[in-house]
Amino acid sequence: MNIQAKGKESVTYDAIVVGSGISGGWAAKELTQKGLKVAMIERGRDVEHISGYTTAMQESWEFEHRGRVDNQARKDYWAGVRTGYTANEEHRHFFEKDIDNPYEETRRFDWIRGYHTGGRSLLWGRQSYRWNEKDFTANLEDGIGIDWPVRYKEIEPWYAYVEKFAGISGSKEGLDVLPDSEFQPAMELNCVEREVKKGIESKFPDRKMIIGRVAHLTNPTEEQKELGRSQCQFRNRCMRGCPYGAYFSTQAATLPAAKKTGNLTLINDKIVYQVIFDDEKKKAIGVKAIDQNTKEEVEFFAKVIFLNASAVNSAWILMQSKSKTHPNGLGNASDQLGRNIMDHHLGVGAGGKWDGFKDMYYFGRRPNGIYIPRFTNWGKDKRDFVRGFGYQGGASRGRASSDGFGKELKDANTQVGDWGINLGGFGETLPDPSNRFTLTENKDKWGLPIINFDAAWGKNEWKMREAMEAEAANMLEAAGVKDVHTFHDKEKAPGIGIHEMGTARMGHDPKTSVLNKHNQVWGAENVYVTDGAFMVSSSCVNPSLTYMAFTARAADHAVNELKKMNL
Template sequence: MSLTKGKAEHMYDAIVVGSGISGGWAAKELCEKGLSTLVLERGHKLEHVTDYKTTNSAPWELQWLNKPSREIISQQKKQSRTGYTVRPSQNQLFVDDIDHPYEEKKRFDWMRGYHTGGRSVMWGRQTYRLSQMDFEANAKEGISIPWPISYEEIAPWYSYVEKFVGISGNADGLVQLPDGIFQPAMALTPPELDLKAGVEGKWDTRKVVHARIAHLTKPTPEQLALGRSACMYRNLCIRGCPFGAYFSSQSATLKAAANTGKMTLRTHSIVHSVIYDDKAGKAIGVRLIDEVTLETTEYFAKVIFLNASTVASTAILMNSKSDRYQNGMDESGSLGGYLMDHHLGVGAKGHIDTHADKVQFGRRPGGFYIPRYRNFTEKPGKGNYLRGFGYQGEGMRQGWSRPIAGFGADFKKELTSFGPWKIGMYGFGECLPYENNRISLSKKKTDKWGLPLVVADAEFQENEHAMREDMMNDSAEMLESMGAKGISTYNREPSIGLAIHEMGTARMGSSPEESVLNKHNQVWGAPNVFCTDGAAMVSSGCQNPSLTYMALTARAVDFAVTEMKKGNL
């Protein structure tokens, strides 16, 4: 391909679409391997530390006591469905639903952050590996298609990213929750230790372990050199961490990429499509729309990584049409299908009367985790269903924000005293990959940039609803085992997207007849296009998925650069 002067100025070795969890990793790995890399972020520039405007604000300094105004709610009706994403302390990190609409045939809670670092700035940071059992489940049960890779293939890449990310946790020796490379775990509180004793004393099959979270507790020299430091136990993470204690693109991967001198970051860059050369049989670049000027521009590269997030990367593939790909970059018909998310909003809570003489240190960003045991060491207790669930939770003393009545000296004393210990757990259940859980692009409606709106048509089905009965009942009986009082359960109607773990829609597989991507995350028929975010997932497990996206990305970059050196891309 001969390039004009203008095109030559837009030529890079690699292009990465998206700067979030997986995009940051793609940028780091490509740059550190010597490739000049253009990172395209569709939103605005968010500077690490200086743009975390409320990170040091006291509760009484926040606007409207950190409650959303009617104006905010009117602009972010869908973003507000979580109950926490539109608080004044962080609502600037989530998109405006008016400018960024989508359509729902069934309720779909699509939480998005369009800025440098994407949702890596606001993620929950629970960080777990999938297990061999998770990678084998589809094949053993005849569900959907098998994963084209095994746990053994991805395990070294889990270790590789864990070392850089920095994850606090314990090696627990559990088959269903493989150990990794950990920094010291954050201590369990007294009621959490009581829960561990009660549960493990009653059931040989159930374990209560420390949450594994992407927070530094003993930073390595590599992490310190990036300006990161140990967690300060503030638990104000969703406002942005000025200490770099939790892992984000800004604090870690993008900074490492920038340190190489090989990265160019372009914000306000909405990628419309991948440009595919039918004669060459590969992609040559991407077409983008400037968010501010609306100008259309093309950039060119030898290799392209799509890391815009599950739904956005799939939308780009759907928009990428050519003579070969007349319906988007897919020949299997699976593009857009098999959308998954974890189902939550089910669990139990209670309180204890003991340990009144004890308090916890600071405000940890994590608590305990109960790994999956149903359909592993225990059969379903209620109904019948495939796969299983895990629990996250914490036991903490109530503080000054608890309901306190009174006035005068007694009132002031209560405000400066700890309340009782509360403990609760909430489940995350696996969702099966269903072909009819789909996203598509509207043929009639477009946004202000001329892009067709995403249309979501997905819901949790019979298997997930059957699982929820055990998720609710089991949580109550485990709290009973530790002697908790006033136990109450809940089981809210779940909706896809609310866990913010959307996965699938451009799955990996073993042939172009059944999948969008091959085992190396390459688009079939476009070997220099890789997709390594949640879109690639073949099943969901019940563990938080971000670590798997990071590992897949590092693995795919290593393969891509090796193939480039061989002249195969």
């Protein structure tokens, strides 16, 4: 049955939020709590908290292939297999089959998608770091891309706001390069990590090694407990979904908060592909969508629209939203829509062994590692590239190895192996308008245009990667780590960090950007984009915390503008 048969009133809301991932969940929470009737439209199926995490309590031996990738999965998840993320049978049901959701590549791009309630908020690495003041001025200072229209001081209170609700565990360090958050108690470094920390910091006074800052509850607040959340159980099976609600996800945090207001309508299986723009009213009035199961076309209407479909899909929607006023796509007078794709580059670093602590082990499986904040091009450190990188990694003990078989192999596998430690670099990517995606004439099974990616790392990223490899080895060797070896996967392509950014950037001018400083589309100010599409540069830290802060800020702005009758 066509939803419109029920009448336009039944599909009209104060606000529409497209997408239910990290930023979409935040938009729904903020808008409903401020009194708006909100429709959150998700293109994929519904996944309910706890009951939807079907593999959360299974042991490795209960999976048919012991969690490994089988031959059929290699075909179905061809792009995901390249990254190593998506085809593991423990959690592959939360990722989309690439064979059913095709895309094209002029230059390789690993596009990882999760279409269901919660999106990739069920799958993210949960590393949560604030940007620093320089991150917001670097483009201007380096003459790269365009200047951010926002500065750190403007977003600082919003960082604090979202951190208190989400729950970020970490340690206060007082670093300019990595501002402190509103923290819950930090997780602990293990014995080897503490020794390596001492070695690195004594030999390199300008560098710090700290515990990662993660969106895991270690001491839940009363507000978090009321939503049904509890502290982290150190199972490290997070990508299966957390039945305890210990890590931040839409299902565990923002969705139940939005539902408590009675103002939320969650709509699943509807692929939004276009914003409806009224040329006479000079504003958007709704969205068009296709039911992913029946292929029925439907429309929804609202006073304000938040696009949170992910950086690529939000720009894909804007590209298809053409009108007399916006012939090149909504807000695309600058021709920047789909351009400036950024991601974080990784797959390079070093590892080694630690002698000693043979009698030591650790309790549980900590879902977190160490973090070494950026030190290149900071202070007195100057390089032949701009910007910088951090390191993530950690120390652990595996099983003892054996070249034998039968009883000898079984006996070895019951013993604990040596301590090992690794540092993996995580580098900033510069905005480049030639790194982009376009719409092809080819269509998917819903009759919607397929995307073609054309992006690659630039000269700056390749120079940075050399330093990422060398400095990782230098630090480990200086700290006393043995048998240090480096690694550098030169086949890694954009998309590997799953941090797509920049496809509908904000700016000062509609001639050079798609959004204004409040995340509003130029010329359609009742449309907000607050996922990774709005980013103007990428920093070298995980971006999700920044998406949360900007989304909360934009929702506050939208409600205030609605009250003033400006939207």
